[in-house]
Amino acid sequence: xxxxxxxxxxxxxxxxxxxxxxxxxxxxxxxxxxxxxxxxxxxxxxxxxxxxxxxxxxxxxxxxxxxxxxxxxxxxxxxxxxxxxxxxxxxxxxxxxxxxxxxxxxxxxxxxxxxxxxxxxxxxxxxxxxxxxxxxxxxxxxxxxxxxxxxxxxxxxxxxxxxxxxxxxxxxxxxxxxxxxxxxxxxxxxxxxxxxxxxxxxxxxxxxxxxxxxxxxxxxxxxxxxxxxxxxxxxxxxxxxxxxxxxxxxxxxxxxxxxxxxxxxxxxxxxxxxxxxxxxxxxxxxxxxxxxxxxxxxxxxxxxxxxxxxxxxxxxxxxxxxxxxxxxxxxxxxxxxxxxxxxxxxxxxxxxxxxxxxxxxxxxxxxxxxxxxxxxxxxxxxxxxxxxxxxxxxxxxxxxxxxxxxxxxxxxxxxxxxxxxxxxxxxxxxxxxxxxxxxxxxxxxxxxxxxxxxxxxxxxxxxxxxxxxxxxxxxxxxxxxxxxxxxxxxx
Numbered sequence: 001x002x003x004x005x006x007x008x009x010x011x012x013x014x015x016x017x018x019x020x021x022x023x024x025x026x027x028x029x030x031x032x033x034x035x036x037x038x039x040x041x042x043x044x045x046x047x048x049x050x051x052x053x054x055x056x057x058x059x060x061x062x063x064x065x066x067x068x069x070x071x072x073x074x075x076x077x078x079x080x081x082x083x084x085x086x087x088x089x090x091x092x093x094x095x096x097x098x099x100x101x102x103x104x105x106x107x108x109x110x111x112x113x114x115x116x117x118x119x120x121x122x123x124x125x126x127x128x129x130x131x132x133x134x135x136x137x138x139x140x141x142x143x144x145x146x147x148x149x150x151x152x153x154x155x156x157x158x159x160x161x162x163x164x165x166x167x168x169x170x171x172x173x174x175x176x177x178x179x180x181x182x183x184x185x186x187x188x189x190x191x192x193x194x195x196x197x198x199x200x201x202x203x204x205x206x207x208x209x210x211x212x213x214x215x216x217x218x219x220x221x222x223x224x225x226x227x228x229x230x231x232x233x234x235x236x237x238x239x240x241x242x243x244x245x246x247x248x249x250x251x252x253x254x255x256x257x258x259x260x261x262x263x264x265x266x267x268x269x270x271x272x273x274x275x276x277x278x279x280x281x282x283x284x285x286x287x288x289x290x291x292x293x294x295x296x297x298x299x300x301x302x303x304x305x306x307x308x309x310x311x312x313x314x315x316x317x318x319x320x321x322x323x324x325x326x327x328x329x330x331x332x333x334x335x336x337x338x339x340x341x342x343x344x345x346x347x348x349x350x351x352x353x354x355x356x357x358x359x360x361x362x363x364x365x366x367x368x369x370x371x372x373x374x375x376x377x378x379x380x381x382x383x384x385x386x387x388x389x390x391x392x393x394x395x396x397x398x399x400x401x402x403x404x405x406x407x408x409x410x411x412x413x414x415x416x417x418x419x420x421x422x423x424x425x426x427x428x429x430x431x432x433x434x435x436x437x438x439x440x441x442x443x444x445x446x447x448x449x450x451x452x453x454x455x456x457x458x459x460x461x462x463x464x465x466x467x468x469x470x471x472x473x474x475x476x477x478x479x480x481x482x483x484x485x486x487x488x489x490x491x
Contacts, residue, residue: 054102054103054104054136054138056100058080058086058091059080060079060080060081082302083105084156084302085302085397087103087105087157088157088158088396089395089396089397090397091103092157093395093396093397094394094395094396095395095396101135102132102135102136102137103132103136104128104129104132104133104135104136104138105128105129105132105156106126106127106128106133107126107127107128112124112125129149129153129156129157130147130148130149130153131148131149131153131157132157160265161264161265161266161295161298162261162262162263162264162265163265164265164298164300165250165261165265165267165318166249166250166261168300168302168303168316168318169188169250169261169316169318169346170247170248170249170250171186171206171245171246171247171248171249171250171252171348172186172247172314172348173247174312174350178312178349178350181350181352182208182209183207183350183351183352184207184312184348184349184350184351185205185206185207185348185349185351186205186206186207186346186347186348186349187203187204187205187206187346187347187348188203188204188250188252188259188344188346189201189202189203189204189344189345189346189347190202190203190269190293190324190342190343190344191342191343191344191360191483192291192293192324192328192337192340192341192342193340193341193342194223194328194335194337194340195335195336195337195340196225196226196335197226198223198224198225198226198229199224199462199483200221200222200223200224200289200328201220201221201222201224201460202220202221202269202271202289203218203219203220203221204217204219204252204254204257204258204259204271205217205218205219205220205254206218206243206245206252206254208240209240214240215240215243215245216237216238216239216240216243217237217238217239217242217243217254217255218235218236218237218238218254219234219235219236219238219254219255219257219271219273220233220234220235220273221233221234221235221271221273221287221289222234222443222460223287223328223330224441224443227441231443232275232276232287232330233275233276234273234274234275234276234286234287235273235274235276236255236273236274238254238255242254242255243255250318250346255272256270256271256272257270257271257272257273257289258270262292264294265294265295266292266293266294267292267293267294267319267344268291268292269289269290269291269292269293269324269326270289270290271287271288271289272286272287272288272289273286273287273289274286274287275287285331286330286331287328287329287330288327288328288329289326289327289328289329290326290327291324291325291326291327291328291337292324292325292326293319293322293323293324293342293344294322294323294325295319295321295322295323296321296322296323296339297321297394298396299319299320299321299367299392299393299396300316300317300318300319300320300392301315301316301317301320301345301369301390302316303315303316304316306371306372306373306387306388307349307350307373308373308374308375310375311349311350311351311352311354311373311375312348312349312350313347313348313349313350313354313373314347314348314349315345315346315347315348315371316345316346317343317344317345317346317360317369317390318344318345318346319342319343319344319345320343320360320367320369320392321343321362321367321392322341322342322343322344323339323340323341323342324337324339324340324341324342325337325338325339325340341362343360343483345360352375353375353376354373354374354375354376355373355374355375355376355456355487356371356372356373356374356485356486356487357370357371357372357387357406357485357486357487358370358371358372358484358485358486359371359422359435359437359465359482359483359484359485360482360483361437361465361480361481361482361483361484362480362481362482363465363466363467363478363479363480363482364467364478364479364480365393365394365478366391366392366393366398366467366476366478367391367392367393368389368390368391368435368465368467368480368482369389369390369391369392370387370388370389370390370403370406370424370426370435371387371388372387372388372403372406376489387402387403387406388400388401388402388403388426389401389402389403389424389426389433389435391433391471398471399428399431399471399472400428401426401427401428401431401432401433402426402427402428403424403425403426404425404426404427405423405424405425406422406423406424407422407423407424408421408422408486409421409422409423418439418442418444418459418461419439419442419459419461419486420438420439421436421437421438421439422435422436422437422439422463422484422486423435423436423437424437430470430473431469431470431471431472431473432469432470433467433468433469433470433471433476434467434468434469435465435466435467436465436466436468437463437464437465437466437482437484438463438464438465439461439462439463439484440461440462440463440464441461441462441463442459442460442461443459443460443461444457444458444459445457445458445460446458456487456488456489457487457488457489458485458487459485459486459487459488460483460484460485461483461484461485461486462481462482462483462484463481463482463484464479464480464481465479465480465481465482466478466479467479467480
């Protein structure tokens with residue numbers, strides 16, 4: 001009966017029946033195509049070889065994974081910030097060596113243009129490190145020739161000590177508007193604990209007539225002795241004819257003083273600095289330093305830009321945990337150092353009306369570093385740059401946190417006196433840390449931070465630190481000591 005009705009309908013309404021059958025066929029065809037595409041995307045998502053061969057893929061924040069996979073325009077020119085640190089300290093470091101067997105950097109589907117006789121020819125190209133790709137099981141099948149790491153590849157994945165420090169500690173020439181800013185300055189800073197419980201601040205600084213390309217040098221040193229002995233300040237300014245450095249190289253010579261990275265990666269520090277004109281003791285007429293500073297453990301902060309709008313501020317800490325061996329002489333009185341605790345950082349930028357909060361400490365198994373800069377604008381509140389807290393341990397890089405609150409407690413009303421305590425709260429996702437500093441020794445220096453403005457007060461402090469909070473889902477409670485700096489406007 002049903003077949004008779006169907007055939008009758010086809011005979012009497014053949015056009016309508018054909019349209020109906022065509023519609024059904026089109027719908028079924030579209031469904032089959034969509035299912036096929038969806039299955040292909042699922043298969044691609046499961047295919048490790050399509051995106052480097054790994055189980056875990058690290059991408060720039062905010063990138064569209066589907067666009068990256070299909071090679072769209074938004075997949076071009078992206079980079080993972082601090083990729084060498086991420087690779088060396090996290091993916092290929094000791095922290096996860098029981099879970100990560102191999103890791104490799106990967107550039108996929110970059111659009112390039114090859115110049116040919118017929119004009120520019122668009123091509124797609126990718127890159128990785130050959131030995132790492134082989135370890136990852138994602139090496140391409142060679143048609144001809146060889147494919148293996150070159151020296152630059154080996155230096156990137158596992159630099160020698162000297163290669164590492166030369167790559168992160170190089171000096172700079174200002175660019176853009178900063179090249180016309182006479183407040184540009186750059187310095188190597190070393191902090192050395194001395195065997196009698198005192199310490200030495202040592203600064204190798206260059207700046208001066210930057211627009212004219214004439215670099216002046218200044219050596220600054222402060223010897224802080226155990227109380228009640230007074231501190232001694234040494235300083236000298238050196239003309240351009242006796243200042244030598246090269247962009248991208250950490251080596252610096254200022255008169256008879258110098259910083260030199262040795263072939264084994266240690267730093268050789270030499271300094272001959274006369275006592276400051278205002279010093280009361282003439283027995284200590286000159287500071288003479290001859291030290292070799294080397295890493296105790298490889299804990300470092302790579303170069304970062306922490307400035308804000310309108311000013312440049314760069315910072316790196318090559319040596320968070322180092323030791324110094326050699327001699328420090330004041331006049332005829334010398335100290336012999338063996339494995340003295342030492343810290344080294346490096347700053348560069350423009351410094352008109354710029355102040356900062358900074359601290360570095362050793363708290364149990366952790367090296368703690370925090371910092372932030374600000375620029376005081378005319379008639380306005382200070383404009384802050386980046387403010388962060390950085391943590392390192394025996395595995396190297398342990399975490400970076402955004403500082404949400406930094407509070408300084410003063411003993412007197414309206415911020416009078418010297419700082420008594422510092423409190424910091426920082427977080428990163430579910431992890432959070434609190435730092436509580438009890439200030440001991442304080443050194444106060446009036447410093448002009450603008451040619452036409454009042455002096456600011458610069459505080460250099462030493463104190464005890466309590467570190468508490470949550471890191472990697474585990475409670476942290478450590479204590480130690482360190483050095484801290486802050487500023488206030490002159491009063």
